[in-house]
Amino acid sequence: MKDPRIWGLKKSPWVYHVAAASCNNCDIEILELLTPRYDVERFGIVLVGSPRHADVLLVTGVINRKSLPRVLEVFEQTPKPCLVIGIGSCTCNNHIFRNSYNAVGPYDKYLPMHAYVPGCPPKPEAMILGVVKALGKL
Amino acid sequence: MSLTGWELAFAFVIFPGFAFTATVGLVLTWVDRFVSARVQWRKGPPLYQPFADMLKLLLKQTVVPAGASKVTFLLAPMLGFAAMCVTSVLLFYVNFFPQGSFVGDLIVLVYLFALPPIAIIIGASASRNPLSAVGASREMTLYLGYELPFLLALVVPVIRTGGAIRLGDLVLAQQAGGPFLYSVSGVIAAVIVLICIQAKLGYPPFDMAEAEQEIMSGVLIEYSGVPLAMFRLTKAMMFFLMPCFLVTVFWGGLASWWAILKLLAIAVLIILIKNTNPRFKIEHALRFFWFILGALGIAAVILAFMKL
Numbered sequence: 448m449k450d451p452r453i454w455g456l457k458k459s460p461w462v463y464h465v466a467a468a469s470c471n472n473c474d475i476e477i478l479e480l481l482t483p484r485y486d487v488e489r490f491g492i493v494l495v496g497s498p499r500h501a502d503v504l505l506v507t508g509v510i511n512r513k514s515l516p517r518v519l520e521v522f523e524q525t526p527k528p529c530l531v532i533g534i535g536s537c538t539c540n541n542h543i544f545r546n547s548y549n550a551v552g553p554y555d556k557y558l559p560m561h562a563y564v565p566g567c568p569p570k571p572e573a574m575i576l577g578v579v580k581a582l583g584k585l
Numbered sequence: 586m587s588l589t590g591w592e593l594a595f596a597f598v599i600f601p602g603f604a605f606t607a608t609v610g611l612v613l614t615w616v617d618r619f620v621s622a623r624v625q626w627r628k629g630p631p632l633y634q635p636f637a638d639m640l641k642l643l644l645k646q647t648v649v650p651a652g653a654s655k656v657t658f659l660l661a662p663m664l665g666f667a668a669m670c671v672t673s674v675l676l677f678y679v680n681f682f683p684q685g686s687f688v689g690d691l692i693v694l695v696y697l698f699a700l701p702p703i704a705i706i707i708g709a710s711a712s713r714n715p716l717s718a719v720g721a722s723r724e725m726t727l728y729l730g731y732e733l734p735f736l737l738a739l740v741v742p743v744i745r746t747g748g749a750i751r752l753g754d755l756v757l758a759q760q761a762g763g764p765f766l767y768s769v770s771g772v773i774a775a776v777i778v779l780i781c782i783q784a785k786l787g788y789p790p791f792d793m794a795e796a797e798q799e800i801m802s803g804v805l806i807e808y809s810g811v812p813l814a815m816f817r818l819t820k821a822m823m824f825f826l827m828p829c830f831l832v833t834v835f836w837g838g839l840a841s842w843w844a845i846l847k848l849l850a851i852a853v854l855i856i857l858i859k860n861t862n863p864r865f866k867i868e869h870a871l872r873f874f875w876f877i878l879g880a881l882g883i884a885a886v887i888l889a890f891m892k893l
Contacts, residue, residue, distance in 0.1 A: 456641055489631075
């Protein structure tokens with residue numbers, strides 16, 4: 448409550464969904480999180496269509512040589528301050544792709560990550576917990 | 586009476602200009618989100634939500650995309666915003682001092698309501714993004730579409746009063762002889778204006794310029810921070826002023842306590858239309874406006890000449 452900028456960010460985190468070469472399972476769970484059943488608009492969370500409007504980037508998928516520059520570009524396009532939250536086990540470590548020549552993760556080598564939500568895919572409740580923890584750290 | 590000096594400044598900045606219209610408009614966007622939530626059996630956001638959004642956007646970094654025309658890109662939101670401030674003063678002034686307005690203010694208001702879409706087109710074209718260019722072209726097509734039935738519908742009250750193009754005269758005629766809405770031509774014209782409001786606000790089924798699923802919020806895609814806040818504020822103010830305009834022209838004016846209920850009813854009707862209709866394709870929207878609403882508008886004009 449000291450900084451109005453942080454208060455605004457906590458009260459209306461707009462989410463942009465960066466699908467960085469995931470298997471689509473986490474993406475489907477994110478979409479489920481945004482359905483009326485969980486009603487995250489109670490907390491001001493809205494899915495936006497452009498990274499320019501976003502406050503929170505939800506990245507999914509194991510990071511690889513092809514997707515890394517794209518993810519970094521999306522991060523640079525996002526106005527600051529913004530949060531980055533990794534969804535799924537692939538973002539935490541390289542998961543089942545750890546022996547692959549192409550996997551260069553995890554994400555915090557390249558981006559300031561605020562939270563990781565493990566799970567393959569994580570449940571919507573787990574994602575809500577992750578976002579709450581990330582916002583609580585601000 | 587006429588306003589001078591400090592009174593004029595007060596009218597533009599505090600009441601009924603910027604501060605009042607923006608606050609009511611933001612509260613109405615909360616009503617929009619709340620009713621939408623209830624339609625979907627949700628709880629919906631708290632009352633301060635639109636204000637929190639606005640605060641956050643105003644304090645956030647503003648990014649100007651590389652290669653965009655900086656001045657045009659940043660000044661375009663101001664155009665629509667300023668137009669809405671002037672509109673609110675004009676609209677409330679003619680309602681409470683019907684004798685004090687000038688001849689032709691109905692036409693001035695039509696042009697002022699045309700400015701926010703034009704501001705969006707200019708800003709989107711300046712942002713050098715292909716998706717926002719697609720959005721701008723859609724917005725232009727939509728604008729050409731809805732302006733014809735909108736003007737036809739506004740001719741109806743002018744004919745009914747025998748050629749008055751002063752809003753004050755329209756308000757006085759309604760106070761004397763009952764609202765224009767309670768007649769066949771009036772109902773048709775008011776329905777046309779209601780649908781045109783839907784298109785002017787860019788709400789579904791006419792949100793093709795901002796289609797989030799296909800062109801990623803189209804015209805607003807490159808906007809962030811303060812300019813985005815200005816665009817959202819302009820839209821919120823329009824969401825308040827367009828129903829005010831409808832009530833002024835067709836439903837007896839704003840100078841009574843019933844006007845608040847009327848405004849809320851129109852706003853909720855707009856929200857329900859928004860929540861129950863899928864998006865038109867742009868060519869279907871154009872066909873709908875020109876050939877269905879346009880024909881209805883001509884029918885309303887003929888009925889108005891027959892004093893129905």
